Amino acid sequence: MLLQVRDLIKTFPGDERPVDVLRGVSFDLEAGVTLALTGESGSGKSTLLHLVAGLDEADGGQILFDGADVAAMNDRKRAKLRRRDVGVVFQQFNLVPSLDVAANVALQARLAGRHSPEADARLIERLGLVDHRAKYPEQLSGGQQQRVAIGRALAGRPRLVLADEPTGNLDEETGARVLDLMLELVTDASAALLMVTHSKRLAARLERRLHLAHGRVATRIERRAAE
Ligand SMILES: Nc1ncnc2c1ncn2[C@@H]1O[C@H](COP(=O)(O)OP(=O)(O)OP(=O)(O)O)[C@@H](O)[C@H]1O
Numbered sequence: 001m002l003l004q005v006r007d008l009i010k011t012f013p014g015d016e017r018p019v020d021v022l023r024g025v026s027f028d029l030e031a032g033v034t035l036a037l038t039g040e041s042g043s044g045k046s047t048l049l050h051l052v053a054g055l056d057e058a059d060g061g062q063i064l065f066d067g068a069d070v071a072a073m074n075d076r077k078r079a080k081l082r083r084r085d086v087g088v089v090f091q092q093f094n095l096v097p098s099l100d101v102a103a104n105v106a107l108q109a110r111l112a113g114r115h116s117p118e119a120d121a122r123l124i125e126r127l128g129l130v131d132h133r134a135k136y137p138e139q140l141s142g143g144q145q146q147r148v149a150i151g152r153a154l155a156g157r158p159r160l161v162l163a164d165e166p167t168g169n170l171d172e173e174t175g176a177r178v179l180d181l182m183l184e185l186v187t188d189a190s191a192a193l194l195m196v197t198h199s200k201r202l203a204a205r206l207e208r209r210l211h212l213a214h215g216r217v218a219t220r221i222e223r224r225a226a227e
């Protein structure tokens with residue numbers, strides 16, 4: 001099992017009393033499988049994704065990657081895992097403004113010591129960014145910027161891609177195209193995908209669905225019957 005989330009608890013300090021956002025969330029994600037995370041605004045989707053990405057710490061429970069407890073790793077090992085095995089795509093594209101398209105795509109793979117100019121060139125071509133490779137983020141449209149962010153997440157050949165409403169800032173048609181491309185690249189790379197979305201329609205494109213409500217997993221719709 002690639003990812004095992006066990007009884008995850010996260011509480012934020014509120015104005016009057018603490019807010020229990022995650023009250024014991026558990027799920028598994030198999031290698032190479034795509035999973036959509038849905039739930040109302042405020043249900044804790046981004047919080048859960050941040051915990052899995054290691055951008056925040058849980059107050060209880062465990063996150064196991066390949067059977068290893070991420071919290072029990074030393075900082076070096078955890079940092080290595082994040083750089084090599086996890087790619088992240090956010091709603092706001094979070095590109096480095098001072099780097100051009102090619103350098104943004106290469107960034108994480110370089111940090112992970114896995115940079116391959118040939119693989120990057122293929123990726124940039126598949127992302128439709130050949131004519132934009134020397135441009136800077138501010139010179140790109142939203143859809144182009146998000147394709148760069150997807151390229152950056154995938155260039156290091158991660159085993160898990162985490163995406164938080166990756167098409168949330170794009171118009172419907174552009175969003176649908178960007179999602180198609182991301183699913184295609186994730187599938188080709190045999191990576192697993194955990195994607196937060198508000199949209200039932202987009203969620204339906206992924207193999208599995210997980211719905212958060214009241215701090216817990218509400219329903220778990222398993223793989224589509226067709227598979
Ligand atoms: N750093 C923080 N400090 C305090 N409260 C927080 C923090 N981050 C999130 N929260 C609270 O936790 C709850 C869940 O937030 P989260 O961002 O995970 O929701 P979400 O499901 O991603 O919502 P949306 O669909 O609107 O993006 C909200 O009530 C939010 O106010």
Ligand SMILES: [Mg+2]
Pocket residue numbers: 045046047
């Ligand atoms: Mg969110």
